[in-house]
Each structure stands twice: as structure tokens, then as C-alpha cells.
Amino acid sequence: MDTQQNTALTRALAEVPGPLPTSGVIHISLPHTDRFTVVGNHLAQHPDLSCTAVGLAVRIQSLPQGTEISIKALTARCQEGERRIAAALRELEAHGYLQRFRHRLPGQKVITRTVFCNQPAALLRPRSQAPVAAPAQAPIPAPARSLTHVPDPDPDPAPVPPVPPVPPAPLPVPHPPPPAPPFVPLVPPPTAPKPPRPPLPQPGTLTPELDRAATALLSDLRRHAPEFTLSEGDIHHLAPAVATWLERDAHPDTIRRTLTDDLPQPLRHPVKLLKHRLTALLPPPLPGACDLAAPARPRVVVTPFQTCDDCDRAFRSPDPGHCRDCRETREHRGEDARVAA
Structure with a gap:
């Protein structure tokens, strides 16, 4: 058995193109014909992913569509425990390979869907810049070099004229690939802080x-929708928000329809739904008569004409008096009088 294994390894090493490296790994690449998955080096050599996350990503990528990949399902398939698999899934989700989102079924049931993307950075590129895949071609197997000598069947072959050597074609200059865009997670990680919920609306003055x-109005909701059978504490908590709607001249029938129409089935948290609708659908205050009036045009102030008291010349000035020339003449006369004195 050892001789056969060594012979097979020697034959495989002899078929490796080019000189073998003096150190490091030696790759023996045999073409796959079935049951294989293409994995990009951006995943296999990811600098920030652990080996467990990379291996789990390869396992998920090799599974067919519709396979369950929850933590318990992956634990049953792999040797790692639930904690390591959960940590690896969080790594893949933080780097965009794995995404989870809520999906509502036709029967109003909400489920969690999981999506795995083999190239998350390619989703950020415009569609016009996406590389066009070349048509797949069947691999041409290279002729195997045998280690044993095969004798020539014809001992006296006809002489073959020498063939002049053909100069090798110049190799194309490889162009470096464009730099990949900076990685931006499409979905925030589950540990990201959630924005605070807006407070309930409060009226300007809560009159009796x-x-x-x-x-x-809140106590009467159960007549129109039995799901809204509220307690006294819930009614006391939601009353200021409803009072804000009434303060903004919303009709009670309009408020009732807004709160009870198009309810999700099943309604599990009626008080939370009322808080959301009272806050998110709050109408603005009605505009006043001054707000609806057309804006007044700006008034242009025109400086009136005045008649000079000395020369009767017309000039523009808000107050009567003398024109500019007469004022300058009077100033010169005053200076001469002071000099003569």
C-alpha cells in the first residue's frame, strides 16, 4: 500500500506545471466535475473573520436553497457547539455575509428569513459596473506524463524534417484590479443601540x-374592536395623547377609525399598537386665519422731493431744507467768516 501511495503522489507531483517551490505548500489541483462550490478569496482569506466563521460560511454556501441554517440545525450538522456557531454567525452578520430580516406571510404571520451573500461587497457596486460572467467552458484535461517508458512500435520511422522554433507570444501585461469599495454592513449588528421611542403626545392644556x-373615547373602543378592552391604568396613560388629537380639532370618529382599522392578526399587544398610532399618525394643528392669508408685498419707501430754500432747486430728502450745493456754499461762508474774525 505504501508503494502505491508513493507512486500516485510522485505521478501527481510530476504533473504539477512549473518548477516546484523549495518551501511552503505545494498545491495539487484536480478539476472538479460534480459536487463542488466556488469560494472567493475575500472569504477564504478574510483578515477579520475567525477560521470557525470562514468554515461555517463555506458550509452554508455549499448547502442547497431552503436548507435550515438556524443555530440548532447547524449544531446538528457540525462538531462545534451552539456558542461557537452563534459567535461565528454574528461575525458573518457583522461583515455582511449573513443577513436576517422580518417577513410577513399571507396569513399575517411574521417569520425571520436568513439570506447568505457570497460577495457582500459586490452588492454595493452599481449594476453597470458588475462584471459580466463569461460563458462556462468545459475544462480540457492536460495530458498526463507517465513515469514509465513506452517503446516505439516502429523501429525505423521515416525521418521528420526539423520544425523551426516558434517565438513565444508576448504575455499580456496584467492590470491590477480596481480597489474594492470600503465595506459597509447592509444590516446593523444586533448589538447596535436602538433609537429611543418617541414620547406620547401631550396637549397644551389638559382641561377636564x-x-x-x-x-x-378609549373606553368605547371595545364596542368597535373587542381586542381593545383596556384597563383603567392603560386608559389613564393614553388619555393625554387622545386629548392632543381632540385639541387639534380631530373628530372622534376619525380618531376611532385610525385606531381600529386594518389591525394585524393576531393582535398581541393592543396597547403598544395604540401608542404607535397615536404618536406616528398625529395630525398637525389646524392653521389659523392669519396663516391662510396671502402674504403682504413689501412696501417700497420713496423719498419725497423738497424745494431748496435758497435756489428753489428740487432735491430728494425726507426733510425740507437746502440742497447739497447750497449747503456746501453755506459751509464755505461760515469758514471764511471765522477766518476773518
Whole structure:
């Protein structure tokens, strides 16, 4: 058995093109004909992913469409435990290879879908810059070099004229690939801080009439939608928000339809839904009469004409008096009088 293995290895090394390296790994690449998966070096040599995450990504990429890849399903397929698989999935999700999103089924049921992308950086490029894949061609197997000598069947072959050597064609100059765009995760990691929820609307002045009307509207919701059978504490908490709607001249029927129409099935958190709709769908205040009036045009101030008291010349000035020439003449006369004195 050792001799056969050494002979097979020697034959495979003899078929490696080019001189063998003096150190490091020696690759024996045999073409795959079935059951293979293409993996990019951006994943296989990713500088920030652990080997567990890279191996798990290769395992997920090799699975067919529709295969379950939850933590428990991957734990049953792999030798790693749930903690290592969960950590590897978080790494892949942080670097864009794995994405999770909510999907609503036709029956109003919400499920979590998982998407694996083999090239997350390519999703950020415009479609016009995406490389066009060349048509696949069947690999041409290279002729194997045998280690044994095969005798010539014809001992006296006819002489073959020498063939002049053909100069090798110049090799094309390889151009460096364009730099990849900076990696931007498409989905924020699960550890990212969530934005705070906006507070419930509050009226300018919660009068007893507004509070009474808002409380009655919330208590009457169960007649129109049995799902909204609220407790007294919930009604007391939501009453200021409904009072804000009433303060902005919203009709009670309009508020009731906004809160009870098009409900999700099943409705699991009615109070949270009311908070969301009272906050997100709050109408703006009605504009006043001054807001609806057309804006007044700016008034242009025209300086009136005045008549000079000395020369009767017309000039523009807000106050009557003397023109510029007469003022200058009077100033010169005053200077001469001071000099003579």
C-alpha cells in the first residue's frame, strides 16, 4: 500500500506545471466535475473573520436553497457547539455575509428569513459596473506524463524534417484590479443601540373636558374592536395623547377609525399598537386665519422731493431744507467768516 501511495503522489507531483517551490505548500489541483462550490478569496482569506466563521460560511454556501441554517440545525450538522456557531454567525452578520430580516406571510404571520451573500461587497457596486460572467467552458484535461517508458512500435520511422522554433507570444501585461469599495454592513449588528421611542403626545392644556372626552373615547373602543378592552391604568396613560388629537380639532370618529382599522392578526399587544398610532399618525394643528392669508408685498419707501430754500432747486430728502450745493456754499461762508474774525 505504501508503494502505491508513493507512486500516485510522485505521478501527481510530476504533473504539477512549473518548477516546484523549495518551501511552503505545494498545491495539487484536480478539476472538479460534480459536487463542488466556488469560494472567493475575500472569504477564504478574510483578515477579520475567525477560521470557525470562514468554515461555517463555506458550509452554508455549499448547502442547497431552503436548507435550515438556524443555530440548532447547524449544531446538528457540525462538531462545534451552539456558542461557537452563534459567535461565528454574528461575525458573518457583522461583515455582511449573513443577513436576517422580518417577513410577513399571507396569513399575517411574521417569520425571520436568513439570506447568505457570497460577495457582500459586490452588492454595493452599481449594476453597470458588475462584471459580466463569461460563458462556462468545459475544462480540457492536460495530458498526463507517465513515469514509465513506452517503446516505439516502429523501429525505423521515416525521418521528420526539423520544425523551426516558434517565438513565444508576448504575455499580456496584467492590470491590477480596481480597489474594492470600503465595506459597509447592509444590516446593523444586533448589538447596535436602538433609537429611543418617541414620547406620547401631550396637549397644551389638559382641561377636564378634554380628559373626559379622551377617557370616554378609549373606553368605547371595545364596542368597535373587542381586542381593545383596556384597563383603567392603560386608559389613564393614553388619555393625554387622545386629548392632543381632540385639541387639534380631530373628530372622534376619525380618531376611532385610525385606531381600529386594518389591525394585524393576531393582535398581541393592543396597547403598544395604540401608542404607535397615536404618536406616528398625529395630525398637525389646524392653521389659523392669519396663516391662510396671502402674504403682504413689501412696501417700497420713496423719498419725497423738497424745494431748496435758497435756489428753489428740487432735491430728494425726507426733510425740507437746502440742497447739497447750497449747503456746501453755506459751509464755505461760515469758514471764511471765522477766518476773518
